[in-house]
Amino acid sequence: MTFRLTWHNLLNELEALPSDTTFVTPLSRTPFRITGVQEHRVLIKYRESSETIPLQREQFETLSERVVEAVGGFDLNRLPTDAEPYATILSVHPQFDVDDHEGTLAATDIGTATSLVDVDQDVGDDRDEPDLAVYGDALLLIDALERHDPTALDEMETPDLVNLYTLLSDVQRNANDLRQDVRRVLLGRLHHDQPVHGQYGSVQRTTRRSRTLKPDDEVLGLLEAEGIDRERVLSVDRNKVDDALDVTSLTETDVYDIEESEYVRKADVDEEVKETRLQGLKDRLATADENGTEDLQREIEELEARIDELTSFSSGKSLRSPSSGES
Incomplete structure (x- = not known):
């Protein structure tokens, strides 16, 4: 299929959507709406901005070629932030599919519905009560x-x-x-530490590092082999101190600094x-x-x-x- 035919099919799909349809970008999840569909471009406006942004047909064609050529889908992380709306709108075409889990845009022979389009529902629609x-x-x-x-x-x-x-x-x-x-x-959905935005905030994949000492004998043996005296790294064990208090005349206040707070x-x-x-x-x-x-x-x-x-x-x-x- 030539891109000329792809382009006209895409424009038809866009024109068939309600005028109040909300789109979201695939990575930053920024909402926007289409304000105009023209022969050589699509006009959009981000929800938080009054500026109208033209998306050019040539850029859609470039992205389409990359998607078709990509094995296993085109990695959306390769897109600059400014280009995310191109991927969203291209995914409206039934032969292009966005995989939110993999973060890819791929060509497909099976007509699919994009997950990046939210057609507003009527106010009177029933809402299910969550069992939470x-x-x-x-x-x-x-x-x-x-x-x-x-x-x-x-x-x-x-x-x-x-x-x-x-x-x-x-x-x-x-x-x-x-x-x-x-x-x-x-x-499972965040990729490469890139922030993902929603309507009320944003999140980012972060790694937290924690450490737990290996068995005492193993650690002390390694340190002693490097010339570190075990006395330098040994500390008082609270559990053993509590056991000692039970069999001596010492009191808790003799070995602990105690502060009490009420809650x-x-x-x-x-x-x-x-x-x-x-x-x-x-x-x-x-x-x-x-x-x-x-x-x-x-x-x-x-x-x-x-x-x-x-x-x-x-x-x-x-x-x-x-x-x-x-x-």
Whole structure:
């Protein structure tokens, strides 16, 4: 297939999409929209910018040739940030496929739907309630924060403070469990320490280094072979000191500097009361009238707009030409 035919098929695919379709770049996950489809270029505008950026047909052709020639898919990390929208838009063509896990763009004989296009759904679409503990705890916490002023904690009654502390503790624990699950999946999708951006922030693959000493005899033997006296590296073992306190007249304060600090520990959670209150909140949400739903949607859209204004990522305009050594 010549690129002329590929190009016109791509333009047809783009024109068939709703005008409010949101696209995201494959690596930085920066959202943008198409503002115009022309014979020799596609006009885009990043969500956080008012600048219209033209994407030229010749650059699409260059990227298409590299993708077709690449064995195992074209590595998207070879793209400069400014060129990411080219890959997104090219993936709209059914014969080009983006693999988020491998970070590649490949030609395919099987028509595929791109994962980089988000067609806005109607406000009235049903939303599934996630079966997650953090979801219910977060609803209860939101309710508590709406009924009490968290900026005036000193004025709150003690039972209300206990409720707030309990819910905060539950949300923290369950959110951290979910965060670790999300982190495990993300690790398989992040490539080459390059930041990946979402609407609310960005993440980057990082390596943490930890050390654990090998068995004492092995370590001491190696050090002694290098002329290091074992007495120089031996330290007091707290467990052995505690054992010694049990069979001597020494007290804990003789061998330890002790500092005490007080803190609040969650002692118990009344799951039955939480479930009753949570069901009441869910019933209120389910029976909300249409006007209330529309008001909530407007508030969400206004909040997203404010977040977008505060979220700034670099935008791009052209596809970098390969060096003479690249294929």
